[in-house]
Amino acid sequence: MKPAPFTYHRAHDVRGAVESLHELGEDAKLIAGGQSLVAMMNFRLARPSALIDVNRIDALRYLRRDGEGLRIGALTTHHTVESSGSTAALAGFGVLSHAARWIGHYPIRTRGTIGGSIAHADSTAEWCLLAVLLDAQIVVRGQVGERSVAAADFFHGFLTTALEPEEMIVEILFPRPAPHAALSEFAQRKGDFAIVAAAVDLDVEDGVCSAGRIALGGVDAVPIRVPEAESLLQGAPATAETFRAAADAAAAAVEPGSDAHGDADYRRGLARTLIERACAQAIAV
Numbered sequence: 001m002k003p004a005p006f007t008y009h010r011a012h013d014v015r016g017a018v019e020s021l022h023e024l025g026e027d028a029k030l031i032a033g034g035q036s037l038v039a040m041m042n043f044r045l046a047r048p049s050a051l052i053d054v055n056r057i058d059a060l061r062y063l064r065r066d067g068e069g070l071r072i073g074a075l076t077t078h079h080t081v082e083s084s085g086s087t088a089a090l091a092g093f094g095v096l097s098h099a100a101r102w103i104g105h106y107p108i109r110t111r112g113t114i115g116g117s118i119a120h121a122d123s124t125a126e127w128c129l130l131a132v133l134l135d136a137q138i139v140v141r142g143q144v145g146e147r148s149v150a151a152a153d154f155f156h157g158f159l160t161t162a163l164e165p166e167e168m169i170v171e172i173l174f175p176r177p178a179p180h181a182a183l184s185e186f187a188q189r190k191g192d193f194a195i196v197a198a199a200v201d202l203d204v205e206d207g208v209c210s211a212g213r214i215a216l217g218g219v220d221a222v223p224i225r226v227p228e229a230e231s232l233l234q235g236a237p238a239t240a241e242t243f244r245a246a247a248d249a250a251a252a253a254v255e256p257g258s259d260a261h262g263d264a265d266y267r268r269g270l271a272r273t274l275i276e277r278a279c280a281q282a283i284a285v
């Protein structure tokens with residue numbers, strides 16, 4: 001299939017992109033890496049009347065550290081994060097560069113952007129899952145200025161977010177993870193979106209978890225934290241038994257749907273296995 005007709009516009013800065021969104025109306029869409037949008041247009045699942053190409057806005061390609069954490073410009077590609085693991089900007093944020101390796105194939109990672117992924121809001125997308133796990137802030141710009149939305153409030157449902165039609169994501173701010181963090185996932189073929197993905201963030205001192213976070217993708221319309229499992233980590237020894245108990249609690253707490261990739265029980269089983277795996281990987285870091 002080919003896309004429905006659209007007009008093409010190019011923005012050279014954020015102000016121009018936002019103005020174009022305002023002028024062209026709510027059927028206009030930004031195009032970043034095009035790795036999700038073009039496929040949706042080709043299948044006619046998306047029929048934007050106009051595309052605003054933001055790829056020339058180089059000011060939105062950065063990885064920057066400050067007192068609040070790691071700021072990633074919206075047009076930073078998955079591959080840039082993946083290949084920056086050993087840089088000073090990503091010190092302590094290794095979970096991000098490791099997670100980027102799970103995204104699609106190499107050509108997809110060199111074109112696709114973190115802002116596009118967060119805007120697309122697939123529940124198993126690695127950036128969406130890590131944003132929820134780490135309480136990231138999504139910084140968006142519109143006609144009336146900038147606002148920051150907590151990841152927990154940003155994802156509203158299947159491919160649906162808090163983004164207004166005239167707004168553009170400009171930055172994602174990730175607070176520093178706990179010392180032990182990892183993401184694990186299962187897909188039927190390498191490079192596919194995960195069926196289920198699990199991410200954990202563990203604070204371990206003298207063999208005891210002082211705090212732990214667990215987030216799952218693929219068990220709900222949006223990535224979710226699992227407080228029923230997290231409470232079992234707090235104050236518990238960082239052992240395989242503790243991680244299994246937390247994984248069991250998470251599997252019991254979630255209510256996944258069924259689709260062609262697997263039914264609810266299959267997804268619960270994956271969630272259990274992937275949480276245990278992510279915890280084991282996290283404490284090995």
Ligand SMILES: Cc1cc2nc3c(=O)[nH]c(=O)nc-3n(C[C@H](O)[C@H](O)[C@H](O)COP(=O)(O)OP(=O)(O)OC[C@H]3O[C@@H](n4cnc5c(N)ncnc54)[C@H](O)[C@@H]3O)c2cc1C
Binds near residue numbers: 127
């Ligand atoms: C075969 C295949 C496998 C893939 N596997 C994975 C995977 O395993 N994990 C994963 O996470 N992703 C995967 N993807 C998707 C890929 O990561 C995309 O790059 C990503 O979902 C969208 O980023 P993009 O820059 O390409 O956005 P685009 O496709 O250009 O845009 C996607 C949506 O976001 C909007 N948008 C883009 N940028 C902004 C912005 N700054 N502000 C507001 N709205 C914006 C667009 O209007 C559009 O609605 C896969 C894609 C393919 C084709």
